[in-house]
Amino acid sequence: MADAFAFDRNAPRKARYDQLDMQCLALLSDADPVANQANFAALVHMAFGWHWVGFYRVVKDELVLGPFQGPVACTRLFKDRGVCALAWARNEAVVVQDVDAFPGHVMCSAVSRSELVVPVRDAQGQVRAVFDVDSAVVADFEQEDADRLQRLIDTVAERLIDEPLPGHA
Numbered sequence: 375m376a377d378a379f380a381f382d383r384n385a386p387r388k389a390r391y392d393q394l395d396m397q398c399l400a401l402l403s404d405a406d407p408v409a410n411q412a413n414f415a416a417l418v419h420m421a422f423g424w425h426w427v428g429f430y431r432v433v434k435d436e437l438v439l440g441p442f443q444g445p446v447a448c449t450r451l452f453k454d455r456g457v458c459a460l461a462w463a464r465n466e467a468v469v470v471q472d473v474d475a476f477p478g479h480v481m482c483s484a485v486s487r488s489e490l491v492v493p494v495r496d497a498q499g500q501v502r503a504v505f506d507v508d509s510a511v512v513a514d515f516e517q518e519d520a521d522r523l524q525r526l527i528d529t530v531a532e533r534l535i536d537e538p539l540p541g542h543a
């Protein structure tokens with residue numbers, strides 16, 4: 375099954391986003407959001423090989439670790455501290471070119487040098503999770519990366535989260 379999903383790692387990043395878009399729609403056909411988050415993280419990791427990619431889920435007033443690819447990571451993140459919390463609070467993608475220059479950056483891995491965090495929103499526009507990407511390279515992300523990942527996540531968000539919010543049906 376995994377062989378059906380592959381990327382040309384020598385292709386320019388834009389072409390790999392195009393491949394990611396197509397493969398993602400084929401991959402996320404299941405109704406289970408945890409399974410889909412896991413495969414989404416794996417697919418993005420296959421496409422770009424970034425140091426760490428994965429989800430933090432909004433649980434009450436914290437962000438709790440979800441499916442990911444990469445080294446072990448912080449289990450919980452708190453409001454008002456770090457890049458993930460900022461993307462959650464702003465409800466918009468955040469690009470950090472140099473994590474050492476970002477006040478309050480939460481370091482889960484000393485290898486991470488730059489970071490991109492994209493909100494995962496429900497149909498009401500409420501942030502239900504964030505998708506976090508850490509690179510071992512300084513300034514690895516441009517606005518184009520934020521735009522492409524945000525567009526894809528907006529397209530498949532209903533497959534990545536429970537809809538409606540559990541307990542609010």
Ligand code: SME
Nearest residue numbers: 447456457458479480482
């Ligand atoms: N650096 C993030 C924490 C999560 S890890 O990078 C996986 C932050 O500042 O929110």
